[in-house]
Amino acid sequence: MIRYYQVGVEGGEAFLTNEQGVIPITQWLEFGVFSGVVVGIVYAIVEFLFDKLQLNKLATGVVVLQKSIIYLIMLILSANFIVSIIEEQIDRNLPNDSGWWIQNKVFWLVVGYFIVCSLVFSFLKIAKDNFGKGVLFNQLIGKYKKPREERRIFMFLDLQASTTIAEQLGHFKYSELIQKCFYDLNRVLTNYDAEIYQYVGDEAVVSWPFDKGLKANNCVELFFKFQDKLLKNEKLYLKKFGLTPKFKAGLHGGKLIVTEVGTIKKEIAYHGDVINTSARIQGECNKYDETLLISEKLLQKLKLHKYKLTSIGNIALKGKEEKLNLFSINRINQ
Template sequence: MKTVASVTVVSALIGTSFTSDLTRPLAVLASAATGGMIGCLIALFEIAARASVAAPLRRAPFWLAFLIRAGLYTSIIFGVGRFMRYATHDEEKLAAAVDIDIVSALLVAVAFNFAFALRRLIGPRPFFALLTGRYHRPRREDHVVLFLDLLGSTTLAERIGDAAFLSFLDRVYSDMSDTILEAGGEIYRYVGDEIIITWRLDEPQSAKALTCLIEIRRLLAARGDHYRKTYGAEPRFRAGMHAGPLMVGEIGDMKREIILLGDTMNTAARIEDACRTFGRLTILSASALAAVSPLPPGLAAEPLGEIPLRGKTAALELYAVEAG
């Protein structure tokens, strides 16, 4: 609901900019109400579009999804404008303040749609960070970093073929997205059969990193039958988690993106590698364990000792987290 409220407020402010007579308080209020109603309905639609029943729309080609959304947005904008004009028909100047013709509705719909499409392509946080220039000058930030590596991916890809395996990964990553978003995580990067998720330590939601991992596993297990019937395998992940400082900044020219660099990222990858060595599914560093403590009910942290990791000069204190 935070997203709905934010979009509603911004849309209401945008609506006031279209007021024909700023000296009339009622006209300004009507324009704000029109803009707010449009923003609220579009935001609610975008939330509904994340539901499982809307999966065909999310998985449609970009151009098709863009056209469908543009059509729906145009209908919402034009419809709200007609409704508000009807509601204020007895006040000619007030009605003029909320009058939206079909061309204007289409232009605004394309603008809204373009913004939401970019947000989805880039990711919610990188989109706003690039828009506001937050990382135009590199910053040092503390993050929780979670590396997830798909078990048995090589065997599965060989058995079902590259095309089916790509479909499998797409389905798995799509199913995980809402859980990650709800936990306040950011999908930093897909690296083949690995996914990297981060949380900023200065935000309270970073404590949900381990809970997010548990919910991902529950979700994938609940949909196990579908995966087995469709692809012949249920997705399971090894997980390595570390917390510490990273340098965050923009990089590139033709393809601009926000990159996270530093020993924390490399160490998280090495911790995930250690899962193979110890035959565990989840291993955390001491700093990551501190960031997500207290542990969710039913889990216990087993000390593995100070372990030398590949490429690291100093050993690191690690913990396996399993059902207690």
């Protein structure tokens, strides 16, 4: 569209024509779509490499600066490639000499456009990383301004023997361990439609909309995938911390209230018995020497054919009058 409206182009309407006549706007739009796809692929590759090489663990400002430099270099290379194709297609001489982009107004206008777009998308990505998936959008539309009832599944995930480990490592090294563990947890979350509700010390609270948590047994599969991730990185943990971290978890689901709370710092909060019960179930893991416990109510809605299920019995959970039937979940070959 910049080319079509002759921004920064000398020669007036002559630019819109070639030897065959007027160049149709549909052809300009085709070039625009093609250019967008090329640059979009470049952006996707950069994002993928930063994620794959774990470069996003650097300071946010450093990451944004590095990406901006890479984007500028790739934009220059992409522009040279795109201009050469457009020149051939419309049979006109376009600026494509070495260093043509330095003095070209159109190029820098395009760069300005991509800088604005990059800042917008970077902001959205940072917001997603900090607030969680879908939280910013829900706040923008005011979905939870008034309390709403929803059905959700919660998993309380806690580091085993955390007190002993903290004493052995010291508070700085222990903090690094928790940071690394939760980084590994985040690497597997998206594959199971899971969301992080909160991090509380050495505990992570994971949540699913009810249907997504049940689908393909996501709420159970995530726990064992996280275990596998920790074992895969066992050598790294042993070298840096002298141990392999193990986690225990409690699973429960049902109806609860979701609402937006706070003014200075806003967040989406969950209120209801489901939260408390999930935490209490996780608290029973040490007592029965199990890594994953689930309520019978939630278990009945899952299809866990490849797991070994063992009834723990009707347990009186702390702070609850009514007993709850709990089951342990283990892999069959364990």
